[in-house]
Structures are given as structure tokens and as C-alpha cells.
Amino acid sequence: MPQTYLDGAVAYPAEFAQKYREKGYWIGQNLSEFLHEATEKYADNIAIYCAEQKITYRQFNSAVDCCVASLYQRGLRSGDKAVVQLPNHHAFYIIFFALIRLGALPIMSLPAHRFSEVNSFFQQTEANAYFCADFGTQKFDYRALARQCQQSNPSLKQVFVLGETAEFDSISALYTLEIQDNPVQPIVSQASTADQVAFLQLSGGSTGIPKLISRTHDDYLYSVRESAKICELNQYSKLLMVLPAAHNFSMSSAGALGIFYSGGAVVLGTDPSPETSFTLIRKHQVTDACLVPALVRPWMDKAACDQDDILSSLHCLQVGGARLADVVANRLIDEFNVNLQQVFGMAEGLVNYTRFGMHKDQIIHTQGLKISEDDEILVLDEDDQPVAQGEVGHLLTRGPYTIRGYYKAEEHNARSFTPDGFYRTGDLVRILEDGCIVVEGRSKEQINRGGEKIATEEVEQALITHPQVQLVSLVAMPDDVLGEKSCAFVSWQAQQDDPSEIRRGLNLRQYLKDYGLAHYKIPDRVEFIQHFPYTAFGKIDKKTLVKQL
Structure with missing residues (x-):
């Protein structure tokens, strides 16, 4: 049984905590x-620029x-x-x-x-x-x-x-x-003391409602300090923050806390558009910015249209939250002279960065190296057996800043963590000979809409509560800007004076809005279908549905 703190947070085993302290990862600071x-x-x-305010x-x-x-x-x-x-x-x-x-x-x-x-x-x-x-x-x-x-x-x-x-x-x-x-x-x-829970962060919500992640002061600040060093932040760094401030990427990779550790400044932006962002970059002489892939294309398009070299003025442009397409990474480097850093991580812990000075191919085609030598990584097949180096498999990890269990989620923890404490991330990856990680997709059924994770089951369960929805299946469809969008296939029970398909689709979107789903979870497209395809196991065949798009 895993050791727990008061109130349902899972603790690190004592022998691992001792090792992380002895190695200087955990320094006892809250x-x-x-x-x-x-x-x-x-x-x-200056610590924070917010509108016209400068806060020391x-x-x-x-x-x-x-x-x-x-x-x-x-x-x-x-x-x-x-x-x-x-x-x-x-x-x-x-x-x-x-x-x-x-x-x-x-x-x-x-x-x-x-x-x-x-x-x-x-x-x-x-x-x-x-x-x-x-x-x-x-x-x-x-x-x-x-x-x-x-x-x-x-x-x-x-x-x-x-x-x-x-x-x-x-x-x-x-x-x-x-x-x-x-x-x-x-x-x-x-x-609380440094070994206790500092705050609760959010998972990507792979099973619907986001699970709560207990982060201790010790483990979180270790990742912050090391990330700040990897990202080469200092007291002259100015980080443009247009992603939500509470997002784990925004907080710690290296994020606002990495900036505060280094004595630099966070420049807060409420609008991620290139027009607003470029104005802030010039006004405050911003050195660093972090984006999800969906925001990269509009920034590039604006810079190209205006023949603006603003992106090359940055010390670093970080991209994370979802895999950046290789062709986009290549354009950023070749056409815009960007010092690109790819980031692959999770609120549960493990974070990987491409390093400055890496070969161009490593920066374009991989998601970099782990933070710590004690980030333990396994890449396993469907039977939990190791795959050969360079082969695709399921990513499992444990280490000095990766949680040992979700908050008050014993049943889920039994599925998401191995008995010896490895976290099953749900990612499909390859590990190259140089140690770089390449993300190949998700094993969990989840739609990655521009970095926002949508659990298909949650949306399906919401849609099925509509009195005229008989059966529903949510699938991902490719999108050039966001990477993926969502499409709901719906079996509809028609009534007298039933509206057109377009009207029905709009009505369903409004229904989900009233239901209380976040706007990014509302299907981008709705297709009405009379007969669903099924697999041999009696499940809806989503692969066949995707082929119909």
C-alpha cells in the first residue's frame, strides 16, 4: 500500500525521499x-509587468x-x-x-x-x-x-x-x-514544511474531469530550479506569459516560478494574438515566450506578412503542451531564425527539454532530454515488456518530481501506477540512442485540441443525457492549425417538426454549453448517423468513423 499524507495525497516512499535529499534535489525549502x-x-x-503596472x-x-x-x-x-x-x-x-x-x-x-x-x-x-x-x-x-x-x-x-x-x-x-x-x-x-503538499495541480483529464495532482514544495521547486538552469534564465530575462498562468507549463517549465527563481520578470498578456503579443515583446524587450503549437502558426503568419524579424529577437521560443509538427519546427529555425526549445512534460512530473546547442535535427525531430539523471523511464509494450531501443512503446516514469498517485483516487491510482511506483503516462514514445525522447501519440483515448486535452468519454456522457440523443461517439479529426479537432457522431431520435441537421448541431452545442462543459470540449463538428459500425468485440468502431470524415 502506498504511504499517504493526511487528506488523501500519496507520499514518496521514505527510501526514495532520503535519496533525493542526499543527492541535493530536495533542499527543504517551501x-x-x-x-x-x-x-x-x-x-x-521588476518581478511582474501587468498592463501598465510594474511590480518589484x-x-x-x-x-x-x-x-x-x-x-x-x-x-x-x-x-x-x-x-x-x-x-x-x-x-x-x-x-x-x-x-x-x-x-x-x-x-x-x-x-x-x-x-x-x-x-x-x-x-x-x-x-x-x-x-x-x-x-x-x-x-x-x-x-x-x-x-x-x-x-x-x-x-x-x-x-x-x-x-x-x-x-x-x-x-x-x-x-x-x-x-x-x-x-x-x-x-x-x-x-507547510517542504516535504508536504504545497498545492493541487490538474491533470490533462484523460478520464473526463481533471484529476487532482498533489505537488510538494520539495519536488516542485527541484523541477523549477533545474528548468530555470536548462532554460538559461537570469535576472535580465523577461518571459511573456500568454498561456493561462495556472497551467503547469506556465508555472514551472521553467515558467513564472523559474523566472522568480532567477530574478527576472513575467510579462502578463491576456490575449495570445500576435498583434497583442508582438506589441508586448517590443514594449518590454521580452527575451522568452512559451506557446502551445496552435499559437505558433498565427505568430509565424503575422511575422511573415509584416516581414517582421521579431521572433528572432527572442532569446528562446518554447513550444510545449502538444507535439510540434516537424515541418513547423523547421520553418521556425530556417525561415524565422528562432532559437526554438521543444518541451514535453506533464503536470504529474516528468519534463523533457531540447537543449541549447543541440544539433538542429535533435531540436526539430525530438522532444529533448529529461531533467534529472534520476528520472527513471521505461518504454514497454502491451504486455509491460521493454521494447528495443528506438521502438515505440508506452511511457512509464518515476523520479524526484513525479507524483506517486493522484489525490483521493485509489481506484484510478491502481490503474495509473505500477506497484513499484512508476506512472503510466498514456504517451507512446521512442527513446533514441542519444537519450532524446520522441513523442508518437497517446495510448489513452483522448483528443489533443491545440494542447487542450479532451476526454472523449466525458463529452459522450454529457451528450447522451440529451433526450433525443440515442447513441454518440466522439472522435478526433486532423486539423492543420490545432493538430486535432473533435467530431461527434450522433444517432438522433427525430421528433415532429425536427430541425435540420445544422440546427440540430447548433442545438447540441448550446446544450453542452448549458450542461457546463468547457468551451474547448464542445465538438467542432457534429455528424448525424443512423447506423454505427462495430468491432468484433461489440464496441463502436471509431477508426471506421474517422474514415467517413
């Missing part, structure tokens, strides 16, 4: 101490102390849990570190999540606080979502809103960015 150390080293450096490390740390005191006054205590669903705004980082410094447990949520996902986080954790914006993109009202969650979860006592608060508390009122003559006396630190 995230609160991490920010204090950065402030001591880089007090007057000294202001940042002081605002966190102020926020801790305010949250304490409002009744939050060590051991409490809070769902954090905020846009790319400096408040995200202040709230994140304040909760950790208070000893509360942040639960990451992405802006695209809706009731289906957010409500599940409250149900899994019994969180008693929720931090959100007033409105998001597409004019979505998170305050209405908060009300829904309160009705379904008696544990949710406090809601804090960034912007127009309605009946809720104001996030902006929790802190000030001004340095006071008489600074707020910080609450005695209740932050």
Missing part, C-alpha cells in the same frame, strides 16, 4: 521561503504579506483549501503565494473551466474558498458560477472576486502594492 529568498536577492528588480520583488512580497493578513482576518486558516480560477493578472501570483504562506492549499483551475469541472474540484476537496474574476472571455460570468457552486457545496463559505464583486468580497481589497511606512506585520508563517 514556496513561501522561495519567494522570501528571491526578494532578498532581487528586491528592486519587494512590492510583490509585501503584497503577499498584506494578503495573508487580510485572509486571516476574514477567517481563512492553515489547512483550509481554496479553488483559484483567475486570469493572467498579478493577483493570481499574490493569491497563490498568500494561500501557501497562510498554510492553505490552492487548487488550480483554468479560466476555461466551467461548472462541470469547478464543481468537481469543490466536491473532491471540500474547499471553503473560491477566487475568481467577474467576467472572462466570451463574457462568461464567474460570479454566477460561484453561486452555482455554493448551492451544490455547503463547504464553500467565501468567494473573492477580481473586478465587480456583486455580493462577494473583493480580491483587490486584500492587498496593496504600495510599500507602507508601517508595513503590515505578517501572520506567523503557517506554510
Whole structure:
């Protein structure tokens, strides 16, 4: 039986924890101490650019102390849990570190999540606080979502809103960015020790609702420190952040935490369009940016149309979240003179990077090398036997920053982790002779829509609740920009005055929106079908369906 922490988080076995400490991977520092150390080293450096605001490390740390005191006054205590669903705004980082410094447990949520996902986080954790914006993109009202969650979860006592608060508390009122003559006396630190859980990150949701991932201070900060070194960040680095701030890629690969470790600055952008992003790159002399593959094509098209060499001005353009097509990687290097770094990783742990100075073919055709010599990697066949080097197989891993089990998910953990602690990633990979990893796809049934993972089962289960849907199957269809889009094949029970196929498709999309699915999970295409093809095992034959597209 795996060792567990209080409240359902799986711990590292004692012998592995001892080894990781002896090797200097785990240094006993928690995230609160991490920010204090950065402030001591880089007090007057700019830590965050947000709209027209420039926030120094000294202001940042002081605002966190102020926020801790305010949250304490409002009744939050060590051991409490809070769902954090905020846009790319400096408040995200202040709230994140304040909760950790208070000893509360942040639960990451992405802006695209809706009731289906957010409500599940409250149900899994019994969180008693929720931090959100007033409105998001597409004019979505998170305050209405908060009300829904309160009705379904008696544990949710406090809601804090960034912007127009309605009946809720104001996030902006929790802190000030001004340095006071008489600074707020910080609450005695209740932050958990470095070997304890720091926060809950999200999985890609391969079985529907995202599973919760318990990351400890020790394991997460090891990956942050090493990633910052691999990415060659320093106090002059400026990282453009247009991906959601709460995403694991955005936080730690090397992400905002890697920047804070190095004394550089995060430049927050709320719009990933090339028009907005290029303006920010010029304005702040950005050195680094991270994108998912779906955003790369629009950036290249804009730069080519304007005959703009802005991409070559970057120290590094990172691409991760999904495999970057070789032809696109080649164009970035040859046509745009980009210093490209491919990133392949997962919120559960293992991260691989192409290194600066690698041969061009390695950067284009592989996803690089693992962080640590103690990242143990197995590539196995269907019978859990090792494949020959260079052959495709299922990726399993364990190491000093890879979890040993999901939060409160014993049944799922029995399937996703081997008895000796290897995580079954669901990825199909090859390992080359030079150690580089090449990602060949997913073994789990999942659609990768521009880096956003869609579990087919979750969408199918939502669609089947519609009274006129008799049978449904969601499949992936190729897309030049996003890599994959989703198509729902639907067997429809017609009624009198039934609308046309187009109308039915639009109605189903609205139905799923009202159901509470995130917008990226709503099928891009709907095909109505009378008879489904089946395999010899009596299952819907999805390969045959894909051929009909």
C-alpha cells in the first residue's frame, strides 16, 4: 500500500525521499521561503509587468504579506483549501503565494473551466474558498458560477472576486502594492514544511474531469530550479506569459516560478494574438515566450506578412503542451531564425527539454532530454515488456518530481501506477540512442485540441443525457492549425417538426454549453448517423468513423 499524507495525497516512499535529499534535489525549502529568498536577492528588480503596472520583488512580497493578513482576518486558516480560477493578472501570483504562506492549499483551475469541472474540484476537496474574476472571455460570468457552486457545496463559505464583486468580497481589497511606512506585520508563517503538499495541480483529464495532482514544495521547486538552469534564465530575462498562468507549463517549465527563481520578470498578456503579443515583446524587450503549437502558426503568419524579424529577437521560443509538427519546427529555425526549445512534460512530473546547442535535427525531430539523471523511464509494450531501443512503446516514469498517485483516487491510482511506483503516462514514445525522447501519440483515448486535452468519454456522457440523443461517439479529426479537432457522431431520435441537421448541431452545442462543459470540449463538428459500425468485440468502431470524415 502506498504511504499517504493526511487528506488523501500519496507520499514518496521514505527510501526514495532520503535519496533525493542526499543527492541535493530536495533542499527543504517551501514556496513561501522561495519567494522570501528571491526578494532578498532581487528586491528592486521588476518581478511582474501587468498592463501598465510594474511590480518589484519587494512590492510583490509585501503584497503577499498584506494578503495573508487580510485572509486571516476574514477567517481563512492553515489547512483550509481554496479553488483559484483567475486570469493572467498579478493577483493570481499574490493569491497563490498568500494561500501557501497562510498554510492553505490552492487548487488550480483554468479560466476555461466551467461548472462541470469547478464543481468537481469543490466536491473532491471540500474547499471553503473560491477566487475568481467577474467576467472572462466570451463574457462568461464567474460570479454566477460561484453561486452555482455554493448551492451544490455547503463547504464553500467565501468567494473573492477580481473586478465587480456583486455580493462577494473583493480580491483587490486584500492587498496593496504600495510599500507602507508601517508595513503590515505578517501572520506567523503557517506554510507547510517542504516535504508536504504545497498545492493541487490538474491533470490533462484523460478520464473526463481533471484529476487532482498533489505537488510538494520539495519536488516542485527541484523541477523549477533545474528548468530555470536548462532554460538559461537570469535576472535580465523577461518571459511573456500568454498561456493561462495556472497551467503547469506556465508555472514551472521553467515558467513564472523559474523566472522568480532567477530574478527576472513575467510579462502578463491576456490575449495570445500576435498583434497583442508582438506589441508586448517590443514594449518590454521580452527575451522568452512559451506557446502551445496552435499559437505558433498565427505568430509565424503575422511575422511573415509584416516581414517582421521579431521572433528572432527572442532569446528562446518554447513550444510545449502538444507535439510540434516537424515541418513547423523547421520553418521556425530556417525561415524565422528562432532559437526554438521543444518541451514535453506533464503536470504529474516528468519534463523533457531540447537543449541549447543541440544539433538542429535533435531540436526539430525530438522532444529533448529529461531533467534529472534520476528520472527513471521505461518504454514497454502491451504486455509491460521493454521494447528495443528506438521502438515505440508506452511511457512509464518515476523520479524526484513525479507524483506517486493522484489525490483521493485509489481506484484510478491502481490503474495509473505500477506497484513499484512508476506512472503510466498514456504517451507512446521512442527513446533514441542519444537519450532524446520522441513523442508518437497517446495510448489513452483522448483528443489533443491545440494542447487542450479532451476526454472523449466525458463529452459522450454529457451528450447522451440529451433526450433525443440515442447513441454518440466522439472522435478526433486532423486539423492543420490545432493538430486535432473533435467530431461527434450522433444517432438522433427525430421528433415532429425536427430541425435540420445544422440546427440540430447548433442545438447540441448550446446544450453542452448549458450542461457546463468547457468551451474547448464542445465538438467542432457534429455528424448525424443512423447506423454505427462495430468491432468484433461489440464496441463502436471509431477508426471506421474517422474514415467517413
